[in-house]
Amino acid sequence: MKSDATKQKFIQLRAEGLSYAKISEQLHLSKSTCSSWENKFADEIATLQGQRPGRC
Structure with missing residues (x-):
């Protein structure tokens, strides 16, 4: 089971637009x-x- 910190x-990262590939690499998760x-x-x-600045 992954920690709450990993989930957060x-x-x-997804809100920032990172791909599954990048996230899986950074957080050691499967796609x-x-x-x-x-x-x-x-x-x-x-x-x-x-909440991100510059979004419509």
Whole structure:
């Protein structure tokens, strides 16, 4: 089981637009885990994306 810190980092990196490949390399996750977490944390990712400066 992955730590909450790893999950939060995943959410942050996806909100920044990093690919599964880059995230899996940085956080030592499989791409299938990234895909699963993308669905699980979609609301959190979207919230962070809305908070970034320069977004419409």
